[in-house]
Amino acid sequence: MSTIEFSAAERAAGRGLGGDLARLDGPAKVTGAARYASDRTGENLLCAVLVGAAVPSGRLVRLDKQPALAVEGVVAVIGPGELSPPGPGFADLTVPPLATRHLPLRDDAIVYHGQPVAAVIAETLEAAEEGATRLGVSVAAAKFVVPDTAPDASAEGGYAGLGALDLRVGTPTEPGPGSHHVSGTYVQPARHNNPMEPSAAVAEWDGDRLTLYDAAQHVYAVRSVMAAVFDIDEEMVRIVSPYTGGGFGAKAFIWPHEILAAMLARQLGRPVKLTLTRAQMYDTVGYQPLMRHDVTLTAGGDGHLVEVGHDVVNTTAVTDDYVEFGSATASALYASPHIHTSQRVRRGNVNLPTFMRSPIDGPGTWALGVAMDELARAAGLDPVELRLRNYAEREPASGRPWSSKKLREAYQEGARRFGWHERAPGGTADGPWRIGFGMADATQGQFRFPSQATVSITPQGKVGLAVGFTDIGQGPGTIFPQVVAGVLGLDPADVELFWGDSGLPFAGPTYGSGTTIGVGAAALDAATKLRDQLAELAGWPAAQVHCDNGELCYGDHHVKLTELVADLPGPLAAEGAFRLPGDAWADAGPAEYATRTFGAVFAEVGVDPELGLVRLRRATGVYSAGHIINARTARSQMIGGLVWGWGMATLEASHFEPTLGRWHSPNLAGVALPVNADIPSAIDIAFVDEFDEHAGPLGAKGIGELSATGFAAAVTNAVYDAVGVRITTLPIRPADIINALHGPAHS
Structure with a gap:
């Protein structure tokens, strides 16, 4: 491992922040102290189980609920059209953060295998599962389209807006004598994300206030979607997701099961837990689609490229067009006077794909x-x-x-x-x-995402960092305290972290490789502003102070942080932010x-x-x-x-x-x-x-x-x-x- 060194001036500017530190969250995760969405329990909690269609295309003809309702502990069976429709704001949601506009249980149409056609709700998970096996489901199957063999089509809407479907840079050039040309077709199969923790959601209503404990990669996106679905203000929605047991993209956006859990809880008047089975992780949330790449490369006799071509086709659903922009590297890696790329889709009766590390x-x-x-x-x-x-x-x-x-x-x-x-x-x-x-x-x-953070110190000298990012296992619970500790001259273990809650300062999503850039910058800004406030308390110029070993230092003068704040009436706090030009919600730099x-x-x-x-x-x-x-x-x-x-x-x-x-x-x-x-x-x-x-x-x-x-x-x-x-x-x-x-x- 290479060691990156910084000069004293660079350290003063914040460039030396960090270090080789063991994970602070490790003990909580290996001892079971870390709590995940499906770990939540309660005396009044109901468990819901989704029942999926056994055919990829057709319609639900009949739902015989009585055998399921006869199971002890089953309190309800919900079929198509029996849940309140989404609020008017749902129609305005874009894709993403909504993974798909196709919300099951709205009608009797079936468009992919495993599509939920009913939900069984019971006092215990065992009763709900037993009821689901006894539920009488009659369907009329229809002809379906296998996406692998569907014709190529131009993508429309949704994820198609995330990039250029066709790109042409420069014009073809004669390669000259001794040129070299290769072309080939490369095929990747579909792959499922398979995180250690299956997707889960626990929904609780208190009047018109919703609290959702979710396995998510961005609590604020979930909050926005839930507010639109139920036509309530975002302040009436709280999303909690401190720990998410992996996601790899499958939990990046909001899938129907999260919405259904909240709908069921509201209709039944009790908290509802809905945890997907491993099989449902295959057909209820997304995956990486099957892809075909046609690549063309031409180089002159000296090995310099004169043409780079990359055409990609991926499978998608009949409900939405997900586009896997695999051609992006062809326009970014190598210098060439002529580059051409394209993206197409093949639609079929399958659940919608999504991002998967690395999309x-x-x-x-x-x-x-x-x-x-x-x-x-x-x-x-x-x-x-x-x-x-x-x-x-x-x-x-x-x-x-x-x-x-x-x-x-x-x-x-x-x-x-x-x-x-x-x-x-x-x-x-x-x-x-x-x-x-x-x-x-x-x-x-x-990707860069805007973020906010608050850093505070109590009169007892306890330092806290509050920011609502979600931890999916990549180490943010260590590096963000490191950033704050580096500015304030503390041991990172002495920085208490508050995270994973939409009630905390806004954080960008944990996907797109953007967490460190945005949340880290906001934490740095907040810690720096707090240091400036401490300098003001000491009567020293903020531009000339630094912190080391728990002390505020100015030239040969130094004072312990605990002494500076001991007489304060309450915590001293500073708010930091990382903003993008034009207050954009995201950019690529x-x-x-x-x-x-x-x-x-x-x-x-x-x-x-x-x-x-x-x-x-x-x-x-x-x-x-x-x-x-x-x-x-x-x-x-x-x-x-x-x-x-x-x-x-x-x-x-x-x-x-x-x-x-x-x-x-x-x-x-x-x-x-x-x-x-x-x-x-x-x-x-x-x-x-x-x-x-x-x-x-x-x-x-x-x-x-x-x-x-x-x-x-x-x-x-x-x-x-x-x-x-x-x-x-x-x-x-x-x-x-x-x-x-x-x-x-x-x-």
């Missing part, structure tokens, strides 16, 4: 990274050298300068640490194993700059040619991601991302069963996930020394999604290096390798 750039870096490896081999160039020759000093699509970029240094440092230039290309032998080496680019677009994170990833794999097995032997990732606040938590995130990339490359797929029109094996028994035996200890992570002054005052950028990009391409390229088999459909299965090497008869 957009995760899929894009796989297809483009594999195509670049093919081009390097066609041109007789080292893959690192090919990238250096096509290094984009400015964003290729717009020509804007980067807010910061040290990818060149990441290439060089990664190659050095991995021993890239000392390898033996073309595969070596280790007993029955063939050893191969591959590399690729990592990159992720950045300053308009005059292009903002991204970058990295170079390297993989060594072993391939058994006879059995088709692929094993990861070691990996290196070096990243250009702005100022790293906490090296330990950052390294942990990057390792997790590489493991995620290994699963994407070699294990994970969610298959849509075309005969029955549903997800095949919707449970963890049918999901192959990386385990400790799959991942070696030889994973080397480093960060280049970087501070992005344009991204925000902390100089930091997001890393949680960056870590999941690029590695699937590096693994795919390493497999080719080992045995000469170019895999263009993920995941890489033993049968794919055996068939390519020995023919289908051997698999």
Whole structure:
């Protein structure tokens, strides 16, 4: 791990904030003290179970409630049209933060398998589940469309507005003599997010006031949606979500089960808990869609690109158009006089996809990274050298300068640490194993969200940080106290954190790699303002003070913070904020700059040619991601991302069963996930020394999604290096390798 050093002047400006610190929230999570949405209990609490349609298309003909109502403890069965309709504000909601406008139980139409057609509510979960099994559901099935085989179509509305469906930069140029051209189709299967904690919501009403305990990634978005659904002011809605057990995008936006829980609680006049089963996590919330990439690359004889083309088609639902903008990396990574990309969808009777770590750039870096490896081999160039020759000093699509970029240094440092230039290309032998080496680019677009925070100190000297972010496990409960502690000269453990509640100062969402940028900047601003107030108490000039070891310092003078505030009548507090130009709710960085994170990833794999097995032997990732606040938590995130990339490359797929029109094996028994035996200890992570002054005052950028990009391409390229088999459909299965090497008869 590289250590980033800052001068005394830089530290005074806040650039040295942070450090290598163990997670402050670790004990609460490993001991069970951390409480999640479905942990909430109560004497008056009802449990709801959703009953899903067994067909992907048709309509509900009859609902026989009596067998379910006969189960002891069942208090109600709710069918289509039996809940109050959403308020008029619901129609004005945009997508996102509302995941889908299709709200089940409004009519008898069925458009995807598992769509809720009824809810059984009981005094206990066991009674509700028993009632659900006895409920008589009669449906009239209709012809359905398999999204994988539907015709390509242009996306309309919804998520289509998040990017350019078609992009043309420059004009075609003759490549000249000795040119090199590659084109190919690369296919990724659908994949489900599968967070450790299933989605859950507990709704309580007190008159017209709603409190919702939710497994969410942004409490304020949930608040806005609930206010619109029930036509009440946002001040009448409180969303609580201090801990969320993973989300990876599946809990980023608001799904129907959250709305239904609140509707049921209001109609029944009692608190209602609704927790999705693992199977319902497959067909009730989103997932990453199946994608087809058509990539075209042309380079002149000198290896300089003259054309980059990337056309993407992804599956979506008949209810909404979700677009997975996998072509974004083609317009951002390499310099080329001509770039063309497009995005299309295939609509079918399936639940709506959504973001999944890492959306957009995760899929894009796989297809483009594999195509670049093919081009390097066609041109007789080292893959690192090919990238250096096509290094984009400015964003290729717009020509804007980067807010910061040290990818060149990441290439060089990664190659050095991995021993890239000392390898033996073309595969070596280790007993029955063939050893191969591959590399690729990592990159992720950045989002910034406005945030607010309050930092306070009591007369007893206790310091608190209040900000309503949601913790999905990435470490904000450690790094934000670190920021405050760095300004006030405290131990981070002495900063009490209040978070995960919409009643606290507004925080941006925990997705889009934007949490550290926005919330961190607001915490920095609040802590700095509090320090200024302390300087005023001491009668010292704020611009010339600093805090160290719990003391306020001015030249040779110093005074303990506890002494400064001891005689105050109450807490001293300061409000901080991070605002975007024009008070925007989000942006991708300053308009005059292009903002991204970058990295170079390297993989060594072993391939058994006879059995088709692929094993990861070691990996290196070096990243250009702005100022790293906490090296330990950052390294942990990057390792997790590489493991995620290994699963994407070699294990994970969610298959849509075309005969029955549903997800095949919707449970963890049918999901192959990386385990400790799959991942070696030889994973080397480093960060280049970087501070992005344009991204925000902390100089930091997001890393949680960056870590999941690029590695699937590096693994795919390493497999080719080992045995000469170019895999263009993920995941890489033993049968794919055996068939390519020995023919289908051997698999």
